[in-house]
């Protein structure tokens with residue numbers, strides 16, 4: 001078969017179970033595509049061909065023996081922020097260019113237990129700080145829809161790999177939009193679960209009160225399969241919640257669109273930088289949901305203006321604390337011939353971290369310093385609570401909240417936006433993390449340059465099933481999620 005990369009996760013699962021093709025054939029097919037096409041897309045930092053083929057053979061044996069799960073033998077790409085035993089985990093940083101984790105992240109371990117085949121580790125903004133994947137030590141990844149544009153970030157490698165059909169699905173992480181915005185830029189479906197739904201053990205920390213892992217794939221159905229593997233309590237992560245998980249696949253039709261109340265925040269559609277095409281596509285998708293039976297309800301989210309300043313205090317503050325562990329002593333990059341311990345610390349950190357990471361460490365350290373802690377950090381925490389309350393109030397009258405995932409489509413590579421311009425691009429995603437809510441991106445069309453546009457739906461706590469179900473039914477009624485970038489059409 002030459003078009004294995006066109007199959008959905010359900011089709012792959014059924015094809016493997018029915019012996020239409022083997023996991024080895026499927027894995028070889030993807031490895032060939034990566035070898036041929038990733039020189040252009042540059043989504044992988046590390047390809048683990050040998051290990052993947054060994055896992056594929058083990059999967060084929062399990063399928064024959066009747067011990068397979070629904071996903072045994074299906075390939076996956078992991079964001080290079082998830083620790084993988086024996087395989088380099090870089091977080092897109094020179095600091096960890098030589099880091100080989102002695103253990104697997106829980107998400108990776110669960111994937112292995114489910115029989116997934118790891119194709120490799122994919123690119124990202126350094127320590128997940130960024131919105132373009134250009135902040136990676138390994139260079140920029142290209143957007144499969146237009147190789148001169150960015151795939152978004154920080155999970156840009158995950159998004160580009162899936163959009164170019166170089167992996168059937170991928171893991172991502174989202175601290176302030178890093179699953180939803182690249183999914184939007186690359187025409188994919190991506191789910192940021194509620195804070196605590198997915199274990200963060202072995203997921204390299206950026207901002208610990210905001211970080212959350214989740215699935216990135218072509219459709220809500222594909223995401224549901226991966227959520228079934230990723231979700232759940234983990235004794236190794238005290239922030240993971242002890243709460244039963246849903247069967248996300250079984251619940252794909254579980255939410256009625258008829259009567260679903262979708263909140264449309266007035267403030268979101270009046271944002272100065274909102275691109276006219278993005279606005280139009282999002283409004284068309286909402287009209288479609290209305291035709292399917294949903295009710296659109298105008299709502300207020302009065303704290304919208306506070307999102308960017310609040311997030312850009314709290315996230316750097318936590319980052320400055322988390323990243324203090326990279327000291328050049330225990331592991332990671334170490335500067336050559338230090339004259340003393342201070343020189344070792346200073347040079348290891350200034351040589352090992354890139355510019356954006358250093359900027360955030362400086363901002364965060366400043367915001368946490370004795371004289372400014374109350375004025376900045378404590379104030380931001382109070383505003384954070386108000387943002388959360390704003391959402392909870394909205395959920396008294398609506399079931400989900402609609403928004404663009406990003407104010408624009410994918411930027412050009414090298415567009416060189418100022419830090420503040422770049423941060424303003426996160427306006428629609430960061431409040432969800434500040435509040436700890438789940439949210440999903442679904443592709444809903446294209447702008448005038450044929451770049452994908454995404455609709456974001458934000459749900460109340462633990463409503464992942466509902467979000468996947470709404471998007472699944474929208475995808476049954478439309479075909480935006482089936483569109484492929486030209487490079488994905490190519491065969492290897």
Ligand code: GLN
Nearest residue numbers: 128129130175176177178
């Ligand atoms: N773009 C945002 C930032 O740079 C979000 C990144 C993320 O979710 N990891 O902080």
